[in-house]
Amino acid sequence: MELEGTQELNADPQTVWAALFDRDVLERAIPGCETLEQTGETEFAATVKLKVGPVSARFKGAVELSDIVPLVSCTLSGKGSGGLAGFARGAARVTIEDLGETTRLTYSADAAVGGKLASLGNRLIKSTAQKLAGEFFADFEAILAEQAEPAPVPVPAE
Amino acid sequence: MTMDIELTVNGEQVRESVEPRMSLADFLRERLQLTGTHLGCEMGACGACLVLLGGKPVHACLVLAVQASGETVETVEGLSERGAIADLQAAFHDRNALQCGFCTTGMVVNAHALLGETPVPARDEIRDALSGNYCRCTGYEAIVDAIAETARKRASDAEASA
Amino acid sequence: MRSSDTRTISARDPHIGQAHRRETARRHLAGRGRFVTDIALPRMLHAAFVRSPMARGRIVEIDTSDAAQSPGVVRVFTARDLNPLCQPWTGTLDHFASMVSAPQNLLAEDEVLWAGHPVAMILARTRAEAEDACELVMLDIEEGEACVDGHAALAEDAVRAAPGLDSNLCFQTVLETKAVDDAFACAAHVVEGDFVFGRHTAVTLEPRAVVADFDAASGQLTVHHGTQTPYQFQDIYARHFALPESRVRVIAPDVGGSFGMKLHLYNEEMATVAASLQLGRPVKFVADRLESFVSDIHARDHKVSARMALDAEGTILAMDVDDMTQIGAFSTYPRTSVAEGNQVVRLMGAPYKMPDYRGRLSVVFQNKVQTSQYRAVGHPIACAVTEALVDKAAVKLGLDPIEMRARNLVPDDAYPFVSATGYSFEKLSHEACLSKLRDLMDYDALRAEQAELRQKGVYRGIGIAPFVEITNPGAAFYGVGGARISAQDGAVVRLTPSGEVQCAISVTEQGQGTETVISQIVADQLGVSPEQVKVTTGDTDTTPSGGATWACRGAGIGGETALRAGRKLQGQILALAGQILQSDPADLALAEGHVVDANSGTRRMPLAEIGRIATYRPDTLPEGADNSLTAAQHFAPSGYPFDFTNGIQASLVEVDVETGIVRLLKHWVVEDCGRIINPLLVDEQIRGGVVQGLGPALFEECLYDETGQMTNASLADYLVPMACEMPDIVIGHVETPTNDTILGAKGVGEAGTAAAGAAALNAVNDAIGPLGAQIHQTPMTPLRVLKALGHV
Amino acid sequence: MKSPAFDYIRARSVAHALEAYRDLDGEGVYLAGGHSVVPSLALRLQAPAALIDLSGIDALTGISLDDGWLRIGSMTRHAEIASDPLIRDHARLFHLAAPHVAHPAIRNRGTVGGSLSLADPASEFPAVALALRAELEVAGRDGIRRVKADDFFLDIYETAMEPGEILQAIFVPPVRTGEVCAFDELARRRGDYAMVGAAVQAVVEAGRLADISIAFFSVGNKPTRAGAAEAVLRENAMNDTAIAAAQAALDADLDPSDEPQMPASVRRHLARVLLGRLLGHLGTTA
Incomplete structure (x- = not known):
């Protein structure tokens, strides 16, 4: 299952890049994240509670950043097991691009689910995954905006 | 946790203590040994577990036993023993409208309810009423025939006695 | 009745042939x-299984300590505890030369080979408590690459679907007459097609169910088992658990549908018996619907390339067929997963006097649920491919489909007849059936109505499909291959x-x-x-x-x-x-x-x-x-190795060419099962069989994603045929008793399934053909019909 | 397939239910008809600490007319939606849609409020609520508020209700002179989730469409108003040209996801076909 998206962020590439590696930012941005524990420089152990309509499952797993090209791109991957509900895993190639005032973040993800989630969720899995990916990057943006507040970024006049 | 429930099943008052998670179907089958209510999918997609709750057909797998407390339940055993479906049963038997018999009880309960609401349904109305009852053996035609025949007989009997 | 040694059934037999009701x-x-699912024995435990969520992987760790402490739990078994009790089983037979399959055992040992493969077994006081404990089993599986597509699985460097395999080829065979290449070389016409037949499954309404009860004091094992074949299981339980056969009793009470699915050996039934042997208590396992979808055998899953050679008058000269059948990680025990493909390549062209033939079969492993025998083994595939090509030829030659068949069916006076694939037919009645069908359906009037409606933009189609059915097999079927399956x-x-x-x-x-x-x-x-x-x-x-x-x-x-x-x-x-x-x-x-x-x-x-x-x-x-x-x-049957039966089916459909939705309007069957003992039962066997053929033609398919996950494993998403969508079915009979027996009866249970899909496929193509569209894949979903019509 | 263990609370009133929900600290689930919740429990797709059964709350039942507005209590069962004469006359789209919801026995238990609250993108009733421009009365611990259907459905299984809020009733605006409607769906089998479905309501005045609302379901993450198509049709005569233009406008309205079994392009195609048929039907009934 392939997902794609683009997000224009009101921050410079350095800030965006740093946020991608920031445990606190990730913890807040990952939808349903209950705990995120740093286990290595670019590795984390996560507990995530997903609630989508009639499905509500707690996943235990790992989040990792790899294939790092500083200030350009990295792969953000995660996998988790939700017990009888099954498992989910995904890897998003994240690319950032300096647009001067803003930064464009593009992601292209490949995600898969297994077990009961896969066998029952056919009708809704893709929409749900898209929604969760969207939520992650939207929250990511919101957090950046929040962090940027003390030093206001000039806003172009309309 | 368990909860005390009290309900009427096939005309008898029943008092039991159940876990809230127990479905009405499991309650009927395991507690009351009313094994004529069958489980085919446990998610409301096959119709094998249909019983009458307050006189209307419902999936016993989608109702919790605790939800049925205070209600009236009738199963195929009850309908059969009080003679309410004798003509339907005869028509199914005569038309060989069943094979393995696993869907049959749900079919009969549903057919009984249908004829209560629509005394002389058209063939496509019968098929529509059975749209949630899965039968792997018969191909459905014989079942539709048996229900149509029962309706026809009831109508002509009613006319004759009028 | 007179006592005599007469070998005939006489008019004085007052009940054979009558429509007696089933008491x-x-x-x-x-x-x-009284079904196995209804049985409750004193001190009975309930089993539930922890299954692999992955199609392929290596078991790193199974931690059952929390599960073992869960309320109501009596025991938790993994492969280490349970597998030593059982002699492993291997789904190969000697007469399928050089076929291979890995041995199987109760629970996955080191590797999981399909999503649904059982890895641990929980025994608890109630099924709910057993399921509670399943959630507490910590399963660490390192995911591996899965074999999903059969063609890819045959590549030299493809990962193997199971450990110990040299390749993913389970079995391969070629049947060939001498002059097949000549026939194609000198043919006036050649028609061809590539066909895909989806995986589907039996979906018996009562799931698989077993209650095993071992009494250690008497050494007696009693197994209440929802199966078609109790003696086969008595033999299997005795041999694989080293018990005296006389101490094994198998009882099959009411069985809520079987259709071939309930005669195979499954991990769960074997594990249930093993658990009862180990604990000395009754143990019950009833597959829930989700488990059924990922553990009952699936069926079909073929990719077929086929061509047919004809002369200028439309006489069929030869067929050349290549069938690949995809079977899962193992061949199923004890009948193997090869019989399906074997019957596909042997039934091709069966109704026709076609002299030459080549059939290639490749049976391929993949990391999915096993496929194996299901109602009308191989028949629907052979019939659909043959009849689709016959219809293509009819279009090419400008012949009516009925006329096309009349020219090619084996004449009723040509028996005994040996087919190009080597089957010996004692006596069939294709011509009589064709003629009867034509009258029964009022063929000419339907064609006139079809033409008239087409003027109004209504696209109806009529599909015809004669068939041959294999019934009453003798020991040549399995026994010669070494299987302990009684003939x-x-x-x-x-x-x-x-x-x-x-x-x-x-x-x-x-x-x-x-x-x-x-x-x-x-x-x-x-x-x-x-x-x-x-x-x-x-x-x-x-x-x-x-x-x-x-x-x-x-x-x-x-x-x-x-x-x-x-x-x-x-x-x-x-x-x-x-x-x-x-x-x-x-x-x-x-x-x-x-x-x-x-x-x-x-x-x-x-x-x-x-x-x-x-x-x-x-x-x-x-x-x-x-x-x-x-x-x-x-x-035991002697004489002909099988009693072949025959018949013909027709389907009338309407295709909504804007939405791709196919509506089944009516279906006809004329069938010859020899002596009819009970016409009421015969007709209902045919109707049920037809619907089991129409289901996979239009609705039923086990869908998998690219990682080997089945993605529609519930009755909400796997579409079984239901009352609103199925047509009324008109049935006629021709009676040609076999002379191999006194009774003269042949089988009828698979006739309906054998050709219903072929008739529907031809009907849809007849409807959309005038728009330049063709469909060669089942089920014929709206998406596939729309693709065929060029809307997508 | 047996549910995990949970407690069961039969709420006596909306206030009692809200309180029970609060006490459960996010681990409670409301139970209306139960025909989505109970199977998801049996499938162990969720494990709440307790179910709070709303079916005994009088305030959530009843169908009545008030100042031209039709009030439908959220616990009204699908079967009543199909048969109630007030609904037939004052919220005809609900009447037309109800027989398409699953199967008869399901309709005997399932509730309209449960369906709207769940907001399954393939459900019929959310689209009907949109097309009717219904308003949804929601009770929370801070009181009662009314949300327009247009603002209610946010995303897949997501509504404007905050966790713990309860849908009390659906309010359907008064019937207007010249009002016509049509409902249909394309499903593979009777009662299945539709491949595409739509509800249309319009007001015909002197051969023109004075107003129209079109709501699709099963075409994206939520029931969707086809605003661009509506704009094309509004104030226009209904003819083949207008219908074709409305069909073309759907591309801007709909954003179906691309799935292996149903590519986005096919869903768009089916949506155009269905809209054409519904508008044609509307034309004949107008």
């Missing part, structure tokens, strides 16, 4: 059926002290009406009514050993067994009556519950009197008289 049906209508059946018939009849027989009942048919046959041999014949089936302790119910053998082989047993008992009764009445037994007969004078029909004495004397007053019999009123008989 057992009354129990079901009252909610008094014979047995019956014990006895006269009770009150003059009624009991018949215990090895063929089983799953609603087809086996018991009714047997009662009719036995009744006619003993001059009683079928209601006076109590038939017992499905219990290895109380019925004689036999093959039971598969491959349409219940009426043909079981019925012949009952007939011969009945005649044997008839001889005993008449001999005894002769002694009591001081008459020559040859002058006596049985009719209407009496011993009668064979010539005049005058009643001489009631059967009840025979029973009374033989049972309570043997002292009054002449010295040396044999008072036995029980006869045992076994029968």
Whole structure:
């Protein structure tokens, strides 16, 4: 299952890049994240509670950043097991691009689910995954905006 | 946790203590040994577990036993023993409208309810009423025939006695 | 009936051929059926399984400590504890030369090979508690690459679907006549197509269910098992758990649908028996619907490339077929997963006098649920490919589809006939069936209506599909390959002290009406009514050993067994009556519950009197008289290796060419199953079979994603045929009894399924053909129809 | 397939239910008809600490007319939606849609409020609520508020209700002169989730469409108003040209996801076909 998206962020590439590696930012941005524990420089152990309509499952797993090209791109991957509900895993190639005032973040993800989630969720899995990916990057943006507040970024006049 | 429930099943008052998670179907089958209510999918997609709750057909797998407390339940055993479906049963038997018999009880309960609401349904109305009852053996035609025949007989009997 | 050695069924057999009702049906209508799912034994435990969520992977760790502490849990088993109890099983047979498959055992040991592969077993007081504990088993599986597509699996460097395989090829064979290439070289026309037949599955409404009860004190294992083949399982349980066969009893009570799916060996049933042996308590396992979808055998899953050569007049010269069938990580035990493909390549072109043929079969492993025999093994594939090509040829030649078939069917006077694939047909009736079908459906009027509606933008199609069905197999089917699958059946018939009849027989009942048919046959041999014949089936302790119910053998082989047993008992009764009445037994007969004078029909004495004397007053019999009123008989088919049957089907559909939705309007079947014992039951077998063929033609498909996950494993997403979508089905008969038996009956259970999909496929192509569209894939989903129409 | 263990609370009133929900600290689930919740429990797709059964709350039942507005209590069962004469006359789209919801026995238990609250993108009733421009009355611990259907459905299984809020009733605006409607769906089998479905309501005045609302379901993450198509049709005569233009405008309205079994392009195609048929039907009934 392939997902794609683009997000224009009101921050410079350095800030965006740093946020991608920031445990606190990730913890807040990952939808349903209950705990995120740093286990290595670019590795984390996560507990995530997903609630989508009639499905509500707690996943235990790992989040990792790899294939790092500083200030350009990295792969953000995660996998988790939700017990009888099954498992989910995904890897998003994240690319950032300096647009001067803003930064464009593009992601292209490949995600898969297994077990009961896969066998029952056919009708809704893709929409749900898209929604969760969207939520992650939207929250990511919101957090950046929040962090940027003390030093206001000039806003172009309309 | 368990909860005390009290309900009427096939005309008898029943008092039991159940876990809230127990479905009405499991309650009927395991507690009351009313094994004529069958489980085919446990998610409301096959119709094998249909019983009458307050006189209307419902999936016993989608109702919790605790939800049925205070209600009236009738199963195929009850309908059969009080003679309410004798003509339907005869028509199914005569038309060989069943094979393995696993869907049959749900079919009969549903057919009984249908004829209560629509005394002389058209063939496509019968098929529509059975749209949630899965039968792997018969191909459905014989079942539709048996229900149509029962309706026809009831109508002509009613006319004759009028 | 006159006592004689005549080998015919006479007009004096008053019940064979009659539409008797099924007495057992009354129990079901009252909610008094007794299925394995209904059985509860004292101290019974419930089993649930932890399954692999991945299609392929290596088990790193299974931590069951929390699960073992969960309320209600009695034991948690993993492979380490349970597998040593069982001799592993391997789904290969000797007559499928050089086929391979890895051995299987109860629970996955190191590797998981499909999503759903059981890895741990929980035993608890209730199923709910067992499921609670399943959630607490910590399973660490390192995901590996899965074999998903058959073509990719055959690549040299493809990962192997199971450990120890040299390649993912399970079996390969080629059938070929000498002149097949010449036929194509000199053909006036060649038509061809690539076909895809989706995976589907049986979806019996009662899931698989077993209650195993081992009594350590007596060494007795009793297994209540929802199966078609109790004797096969008695043998398997005895051998694989090293128990004396006589200490293993398998009881198949009411079975909520089987269709071939319930005669295979499954991990869960074996593990349930193993757990009972280990714990000395009854253990029950009932597959829930989700487990059924990822553990019941699936069916079909073929990719077929085929071409057909014809001369200028439209005579079929040859077919050249390549079938790839995709079977999962193992070949299923004990029948193998090769029989399906084997029948596909052998049934191609079967109704036609086609002289030349080449059929290639490749059976390929993948990391999915195993496929194996399901109703009409191989038939729907062979029939759909053949008939689609025949229709293509008809279009090419500008011939009407009926005319095209009339030119090519094996003539009714050409028998015995040997097909290009090597099958020997005793006597079939294709021409008579075609002619009857044409009248039954009023073919010409339908064609006129079709043309008229097309002017109004309504796209209807008519599809025709003749077929040949394999029934009543002899030992050549499995026995020669080394499988302990009985080709014979047995019956014990006895006269009770009150003059009624009991018949215990090895063929089983799953609603087809086996018991009714047997009662009719036995009744006619003993001059009683079928209601006076109590038939017992499905219990290895109380019925004689036999093959039971598969491959349409219940009426043909079981019925012949009952007939011969009945005649044997008839001889005993008449001999005894002769002694009591001081008459020559040859002058006596049985009719209407009496011993009668064979010539005049005058009643001489009631059967009840025979029973009374033989049972309570043997002292009054002449010295040396044999008072036995029980006869045992076994029968194995000889003569032709199979009794082939034939028939023809037609489907009328309407295609909504904007939405791709196909509506089934009507269906016709003309069928020749030889002697019809009970027309009511035969017709309903055909109707049910047709719908089991139409389901996969339009709706049913096990969908998998690219990682080997089945993505529609529930009854909300896997679309079974339901009442609103299925058509009424008109049935006609031609009767050509086999001369291999006295009874003359052949099988009928698979006839409906064999050609229904082919007829529907041809009907859809007939509807959309004028728009330049063609579809070669089933199920014919709206998406696929729209693609064929170029909307997508 | 047996549910995990949970407690069961039969709420006596909306206030009692809200309180029970609060006490459960996010681990409670409301139970209306139960025909989505109970199977998801049996499938162990969720494990709440307790179910709070709303079916005994009088305030959530009843169908009545008030100042031209039709009030439908959220616990009204699908079967009543199909048969109630007030609904037939004052919220005809609900009447037309109800027989398409699953199967008869399901309709005997399922509730309209449960369906709207769940907001399954393939459900019929959310689209009907949109097309009717219904307003949804929601009770929370801070009181009662009314949300327009247009603002209610946010995303897949996501509504404007905050966790713990309860849908009390659906309010359907008064019937207007010249009002016509049509409902249909394309499903593979009777009662299945539709491949595409739509509800249309319009007001015909002197041969023109004075107003129209079109709501699709099963075409994206939520029931969707086809605003661009509506704009094309509004104030226009209904003819083949207008219908074709409305069909073309759907591309801007709908954003179906691309799935292996149903590519986005096919869903768009089916939506155009269905809209054409519904508008044609509307034309004949107008």
